[in-house]
């Protein structure tokens with residue numbers, strides 16, 4: 001049996017376990033924009049945890065709502081039973097979503113939201129009598145969580161290579177990160193034509209076999225890859241033309257990251273389904289949700305009313321405590337004007353991040369809303385090492401950043417102010433200046 005402080009038993013996710021356990025980095029508290037480390041240091045949260053604590057830490061409304069819910073109704077069965085808050089939250093989500101997105105299916109994570117959306121897409125076509133539409137189309141460098149559907153439509157080699165055959169019947173479009181767009185502020189000019197690759201895939205596989213296309217409106221986890229101007233509109237037009245569903249994976253772009261409720265509202269393109277998680281509950285209690293159009297939902301609402309329409313769901317779908325956290329989170333976003341804050345601060349954020357141009361190893365900088373990335377030239381023969389060293393140095397300097405490959409990704413809580421932006425980029429400048 002392990003001693004209480006033995007680190008051995010916990011097999012940590014997406015972590016270099018042996019390296020971490022030799023030199024652990026532990027947070028023991030958090031408030032507002034800052035974490036506190038086990039050795040009592042304050043660390044500015046430059047990543048909203050894992051892109052999820054959009055309302056900052058220790059948000060009193062959320063904490064109180066969760067505590068209250070725990071004493072009122074801790075759990076209710078999710079199948080053939082309900083509780084009011086899950087319905088209330090669904091209504092609030094639908095109010096925030098673009099017109100036409102009218103229904104919510106709860107999950108417990110972004111990965112589960114993705115699996116759910118893919119399954120709904122296939123089952124929807126079948127319900128409409130088009131059961132041959134089973135193929136799924138993702139995109140290179142896409143991240144859609146870690147379950148089998150998600151890694152199959154996802155486009156990150158290391159997340160796929162150890163896991164066998166994955167799902168059959170998946171195609172990938174090319175990613176949109178092209179050299180013409182380096183050091184672009186906001187949405188890049190070049191690359192809308194990359195959406196036409198979908199036509200090539202359709203020509204090859206035939207639309208009658210294709211269920212859905214899934215993309216992140218802005219790819220976060222692979223290093224903040226922004227959609228070129230016109231790209232998402234073109235994807236929408238092509239999918240519509242061929243009767244293919246368009247799914248936006250909004251697990252990062254949902255809940256204000258770009259300065260609007262969703263990527264769909266920010267970019268003005270309405271998909272057929274949206275997957276969400278993370279900022280839905282401010283990361284406090286696990287919860288995800290698929291938001292779906294009335295057309296999709298209604299296709300299932302046929303036949304005998306006593307029959308279950310969709311054989312899918314989770315023990316914790318719409319869990320009462322998660323629902324309470326979600327409601328308090330959405331109220332916080334609204335009452336504190338956090339999406340507006342993100343929008344107002346975006347130009348200052350943009351200037352601050354682009355001021356890093358010219359620092360050692362910096363080969364690209366990109367930004368939108370309150371998200372950004374600084375791409376570093378890899379160390380020769382040692383990809384990822386340079387950015388990871390920046391992560392360690394920043395942590396020592398009191399700043400939490402996230403790295404993916406040799407890209408530094410930044411996505412702070414939306415409660416931040418200009419002072420926090422100055423602090424973040426002041427520290428990051430020092431780190432970059434001293435990096436090998």
Ligand SMILES: Cc1ncc(COP(=O)(O)O)c(C=O)c1O
Pocket residue numbers: 108109110111112114143144145146216220221249250251252277278
């Ligand atoms: C776009 C996207 N989809 C899905 C996921 C998976 O979410 P989770 O880690 O909650 O399963 C993530 C997580 O980063 C994400 O960014």
